[in-house]
Amino acid sequence: MKIYVVGIGPGSAEDITPAAVEALRRSDVVVGYKYYFQFIEPYLKAGARCVDTGMKQERDRARLAFDYADKEGQTVCVVSSGDAGIYGMASLVYEMRRELRSQAEIVVYPGISAFQKAAALLGAPVGHDFCVVSLSDLMTPWPLIERRIRAAAEADFVTAVYNPRSHGRYWQLHRLREIFLQSRAADTVVGYVKQAGRADQSTCVTTLGAFNPDDVDMFTVVIIGNSQSYADEGRFITPRGYYRATESSPRPGQAIMMQSFETIRGQLSDPSVPLWRLWPLLHAIHTTADFEMERLLWMDDDATGTMYARVCHGEIKTIVTDVTMVMSGIRKGALERLGIDVVCYINDERALSMAREQQITRAQAAMRLAAEEYPTALYAFGNAPTALLELCELMRRGRCRPAGIVAAPVGFVHVEESKHAVKTFTDVPKIIIQGRKGGSNLAATLVNSVLTYDDAPRLRPGRDV
DSSP, X not given: OEEEEEEOBSSOGGGSOHHHHHHHHHOSEEEEOXXXXXXXXXXXXXXXXXXXXOTTOHHHHHHHHHIIIIIXXXXXXXXXXXXXXXXXXXXXXXXXXXXXXXXXXXXXXXXXXXXXXXXXXXXXXXXXXXXXXXXXXXXXXXXXXXXXXXXXXXXXXXXXXXXXXXXXXXXXXXXXXXXXXXXXXXXXXXXXXXXXXXXXXXXEEEETTTOOGGGOOTTEEEEXXXXXXXXXXXXXXXXXXXXXXXXXXXXXXXXXXXXXXXXXXXXXXXXXXXHHHHHHHHHHHHHHOOTTHHHHEEEOTTHHHHHHHHHHTTXXXXXXXXXXXXXXXXXHHHHHHHTXXXXXXXXXXXXXXXXXXXXXXXXXXXXXXXXXXOTTSXXXXXXXXXXXXXXXXXXXXXXXXXXXXXXXXXXXXXXXXXXXXXXXXXXXXXXXXXXXXXXXHHHHHHHHHHHTGGGGGGTOOOTXX
16 A cells, blocks of 8 residues: 655646656556646556545545555555645645554655746745745634744745735735835845746746735745845846855954844843844944843834835935934945935034024024925934924924934933933834933944844844944
């Protein structure tokens, strides 16, 4: 008594393995979904019986295989598309063998999976660490699927997506894209293949920002690249690292910073914090050598990812600082790479004149000028609580709506009040150092953490040092 569990590949004759062909030729009965029989008919021996159980009847399919093997002594072949061990019949057959206490011998022959075929058609997208996620929630609850999606996105895995869409499952791929954009740049390469290995096969290479989930169907495999993936003449490539000497050999300054981050992470009281919080936290502690930042750092949910996505989408083109020291600490390499300007009005003659005439601080006057000229900029505060309070008042009056706020003013007068005030603007993503602590260096490093968020999954700081 023998049951072969065979992966027949994605559908084309050239993608079925010799081992699979031989198993089919030795089988008296072939059990599977009838759609697949058209791909294997040439390999069946004379008189072989094909038994169809229809879609979504996998348990019936496995039970029939054991009936033919155990009760009739037939050699049975259970077929799956792709690889039988990847979202296929192999695990179910083994589970049923244990349930039935069957003595049938089970032999599994692997096949070329759909994501492997899709990858080959796209180029070389899975050249480094990858994972495969199915969006089908028939047997896996969606909250668990979403946790796996988020983990894959934050860990910088190349990610292949099975079962991306069906008639009833229309929103899940949109949600996956939304989650990935919280951790990945909008220009991350995405490729997808419809009907891989079949007559009406088609391929597309695009970006995460431009990708439209409504363009795919249930016969599509989607592959999302990692931070190193790139497109070249319509091909999707993820390098393994052979040609990236700088990746394996960071500059001395960067190497020290990387080692410092690893040391800090190892001493955190809660090293399992989400990446969007961990990245600015590591920057804050690295700058201050103060582990109290674990308690003092306050953030809106995924504030780092939200602000970084706005950088990638071109929504943040300007950073406004309260003092020039903050402006000096923001990395020039990151600003040039991302095409962002930094402005500070504290020494602007208009601010000086306004402060004298209206009997307000220069910091307040500087915010009024900034709000008028850059109402949607990213605002960073490392010194002046009156500047932060002024921005809050300007937002209350509808004069501006920043794309993000980094609030780390320092001192003893109105400092804590300014931070409490800015928290109330729930529609603006914020990173705040609570209490009296703060400073220009701290504000600058928190801005730097936003600008380099794409380095966070690999914990690789210091690119622009």
